[in-house]
Amino acid sequence: MAWLEITIDTTAEKIDSVVTNLTARGFSDLVIEDQEEFETFLEENRAYWDYVDEELQERLQGLSRIKLYLEDTDTAGMKRLEAEVQRLGLTMKSAPLPETNWEESWKDSYPPQEIGEKLIVLPYWLADQAGDRLPVILDPGLTFGTGAHPSTQMVMETMEAVVNPGFHCLDLGSGSGILSIAALRLGAESAVGIDIDPKAEDIARENAAYNGYAAPEFTALTGNVTEDKALMESLAAKEYDLVLVNIVADVIIGLAPILPGFLGEHTTLICSGILDVRLEDVKAALKNAGLTVTMVKEKEDWRCVAAKR
Numbered sequence: 001m002a003w004l005e006i007t008i009d010t011t012a013e014k015i016d017s018v019v020t021n022l023t024a025r026g027f028s029d030l031v032i033e034d035q036e037e038f039e040t041f042l043e044e045n046r047a048y049w050d051y052v053d054e055e056l057q058e059r060l061q062g063l064s065r066i067k068l069y070l071e072d073t074d075t076a077g078m079k080r081l082e083a084e085v086q087r088l089g090l091t092m093k094s095a096p097l098p099e100t101n102w103e104e105s106w107k108d109s110y111p112p113q114e115i116g117e118k119l120i121v122l123p124y125w126l127a128d129q130a131g132d133r134l135p136v137i138l139d140p141g142l143t144f145g146t147g148a149h150p151s152t153q154m155v156m157e158t159m160e161a162v163v164n165p166g167f168h169c170l171d172l173g174s175g176s177g178i179l180s181i182a183a184l185r186l187g188a189e190s191a192v193g194i195d196i197d198p199k200a201e202d203i204a205r206e207n208a209a210y211n212g213y214a215a216p217e218f219t220a221l222t223g224n225v226t227e228d229k230a231l232m233e234s235l236a237a238k239e240y241d242l243v244l245v246n247i248v249a250d251v252i253i254g255l256a257p258i259l260p261g262f263l264g265e266h267t268t269l270i271c272s273g274i275l276d277v278r279l280e281d282v283k284a285a286l287k288n289a290g291l292t293v294t295m296v297k298e299k300e301d302w303r304c305v306a307a308k309r
Contacts, residue, residue, distance in 0.1 A: 031067040121147035154304035167241040177204030249278035256285035272304035
């Protein structure tokens with residue numbers, strides 16, 4: 001089956017009404033590329049990241065356009081679309097897409113990833129390709145952390161040198177559960193992953209199952225330890241050998257005052273997701289919380305720190 005990619009150029013002021021009109025005429029699977037909407041989205045969700053893809057920002061500069069896809073044999077749909085675009089006073093262009101098995105081609109974006117000396121992150125359809133490495137098997141289609149980002153890789157590399165058999169781990173902002181699973185693969189006895197997004201709990205539990213882990217080895221929870229005192233006290237009542245915080249600098253700084261409550265005398269804290277320009281801010285927050293930074297790891301523009309009480 002061959003497809004056409006159709007691009008309709010418009011303006012930021014008109015894009016919403018154009019989408020409404022196209023949807024009303026049966027064209028519902030639309031891709032919107034609009035600089036103003038993208039920047040509004042960033043502003044409204046500023047708390048969740050310290051960086052954005054500069055290349056993406058550059059591509060969107062000044063853009064307001066809509067893309068949609070039709071089978072190249074859908075002449076009736078094309079005529080209906082052309083008439084509506086003309087009625088709206090806009091222009092469009094179409095280009096053929098190469099024939100691709102779309103249901104399978106996305107998997108090409110998730111090859112095995114060897115991390116450190118021992119670990120390998122595998123999508124579930126390549127679960128048998130670990131070789132002599134310890135497999136961390138995920139469903140990357142569920143996102144929330146696939147091991148491709150330098151911040152996650154640095155945590156996993158550091159964990160290889162830290163985790164000992166029998167360790168108990170706490171993963172704050174666990175996402176896909178990748179770090180908890182890695183800890184268990186490296187010999188930890190148990191791992192607790194907690195995230196503020198309820199979707200992450202189900203995703204982490206599913207990914208753990210791909211690796212053969214379930215409670216009590218792996219426990220997934222939903223909650224916010226900075227706002228839920230009962231949850232924080234429940235977690236802090238247990239003893240952990242390793243605490244992981246792989247989020248962004250602002251969240252780590254916000255968590256810093258309560259992190260000592262999860263750390264014992266011999267607990268290692270690993271924080272990552274820190275842009276190089278935010279490193280000193282994070283180190284200062286950890287120091288103010290009574291913690292001592294024992295290591296800083298670097299990869300590209302990202303930093304990972306380890307600390308102890």
